[in-house]
Every structure is written in structure tokens, then in C-alpha cells.
Amino acid sequence: KAGVTQTPRYLIKTRGQQVTLSCSPISGHRSVSWYQQTPGQGLQFLFEYFSETQRNKGNFPGRFSGRQFSNSRSEMNVSTLELGDSALYLCASSLAVNLNTEAFFGQGTRLTVV
């Protein structure tokens, strides 16, 4: 059974650009959550999607957005990139959203903004 796949693994962008990251969950999983990890703030919740609907959103500016497709694959987008957006972006998939089921994490996308 394939795990959670995130693409790309590494990305370098310049300030002001926008970026799209992709997450393919484990087959059959319908919940995808996104997290940002930085040395200063640690791991922080960005948002969660279930059945193409955003169910929860963390305390991030509107430049951070996401969506989920009918096959449960999810993308997150960051517009007008800032240096502080440099981070490891992780996604996790779960079977469901309300049962607090085990989360399976991808390898992450390491974004560097220069």
C-alpha cells in the first residue's frame, strides 16, 4: 500500500512568487491535513480537508490556501511568497475527520524562499 506522497520534495522560489504543493493521500483516506514546520515555530496546523471541503483552518494569512479534489488529492498554494514562508510543509492523511484516526505523514516539501 503506497504511503502519502508529496511533490515536489524540494523547491526554491523568490519573494513575491507563488507556489503550489501537492499531496496524494493513502488510497481510501479522505482527510488531508497540512502543516508547516519551521525552526522557530515548530509544527503548526495550516488546514484540513475532507471530501473536498475545508473543515478546519489554522492561524495563517489568506496567502495560504488549499483545495481537495474528488480523488482526495490535495494542493496547497502560497501566494506572494515571503522569506518567512521558508519551511518544511507536511501533509498527513487519515481515514476520516471526526473519528480522530491515525495520521500518516508524507516526507514533506522543503520550500526555500530567497
Next chain:
Amino acid sequence: KNEVEQSPQNLTAQEGEFITINCSYSVGISALHWLQQHPGGGIVSLFMLSSGKKKHGRLIATINIQEKHSSLHITASHPRDSAVYICAVGGTTNKLIFGTGTLLAVQP
């Protein structure tokens, strides 16, 4: 004060030692997760607990809901156990709140 506190922040052990990492939380939860992160970033879910105790191989996790405390134990530690161990708590959704992590180094 962080909602999820871990201790210690850093831990160095000799191979074979018994290791304990602690996690305390201040919010109501439905489940607590123990995660392992190796250099390079990938995170592996070790345990998800809502009560009692779980054991996988040399790893044991316990939780005391009344005291809002959990412990992760590693028996007969090995250098390959060297990693960051992260405690995370969740409510009725998959929105997790994370501790700051414990950096474990097991020396041969």
C-alpha cells in the same frame, strides 16, 4: 505557556539504556499521538492513544487522561532510535497541536 509541553528537550543516552520522554497538555483531547522525525524531515506515526497503554516492539506509550500526561518509553535503546520525538494532541478533528519535540541521540 504552550498547550503541549515535552520534556526533556534534548536527551543523550548510551546504547541499551531505558529512555523516557514526557508530554503534558492543557487542553481537552480525544487522542494523543507520538511521532518520530528523522533528519530529512519525514514523520512517522508511532502511536495514537486515547487511554491506557500501547506497545510496539521496544516502544511503549502510556497516557493518563486525568493527569493530562503521556510518556513514551524506549527499552534497550539503539543508535537507530536517534531522532526527534514529537507529541501531538487532537480533539474531535484531525487538527493537531504539537509539542516542541525531544531530540534523542543514542550513542553506541
